[in-house]
Amino acid sequence: MRTIGNKIKNLRLQKGLTQEELGERTDLSKGYISQIEREISSPSIETLFSLLEVLGISARDFFDEEALNQKVVYTRDDVTSYADEERGYHVTWLIPESNEKEMEPVLLTLAANSSFKAYEPSGSETFVYVLKGDVTLALGRQLFRAKQGETFYYKASEIHQLRNESATEVKLLVTATDSYL
Template identity: 30%
Template sequence: MNIGEKVKNLRNERGMTLKQLSEATGLSTGFLSQFERGITTIAVEHLSNIADLFKVKINYFFEEEPEIEPIVRGYDQPVIHKLNNMIYKQLSRTPQDKQIAPKMIEIMPHEKRELPTTYPHQGEEFVYVLEGILTLVIEKETYQLYPGDSAHYFSTIDHNWDNQTSNVVKFIVVHSPNDY
């Protein structure tokens, strides 16, 4: 990422327009637009003013961003959250800039043996069972998915999944659009 792109990211993160940045720095919007797109360079004193404006040190613009490896090792899957009897693990190193965010979900056995409440949301969903028996409810139909089974459906219809057994259920889920 070049210096102009870093300025643009800071500006966007703070909800600032090019015009507002122009007014705060005394630089024209045309110049700032070209700078953010990497078409022109900027004098150090102007970059220093921008750094002060965004409350970052000037070396922020010159630091190399570490290359993020696209691989997630099995022993290094970050837990993104725990909800009731479910553990959600992230299977993508950088899902925030992608169209999908694959997750592995582990559902622990639990006492409650009634079917889960179904609900719709935007997009579509894909599940693939790795271990155990996943109970999948789509509208009024209930399915038992075994290891190796998968399902792909529009998320806009009522659906939900659960573990109705006394063993752990592990499965992969991919949502589109990304709900990271």
């Protein structure tokens, strides 16, 4: 069952908005948006309707689970992307609402000499297929390297981070259980 916070986060990502941008458009703080998305706080009805208006969805559509209409094929129109130019990465979520499913497949592009954010230990299992380039996985205190056509598969039981330590761009297919990304 999808939660209100998960739905709001998914809609925000689909619209390409940061938490800060959504907060500015609704006169809410970035921190409060984060608390709603993580189910730490529940929005009032008035606040929820304000969020839905900015996100471009009616309350009826927001609460309709469409459980009987399972989507099987996803197209380019379904993807959501986010680029962090400062940190040098670009993430494309291949399945909308993947953060609400058991697996979360994404395409990850790392610019030369950049890294993806570091993640705290979790119960996630992670699969990384290197589509282009060479990549380094920092898993706890160990470093692992994989090149084009090779794969990482690991339990995320330690702090972990994907890094591009080369002078060329890296492209990865990453699939994780739980909420890795």
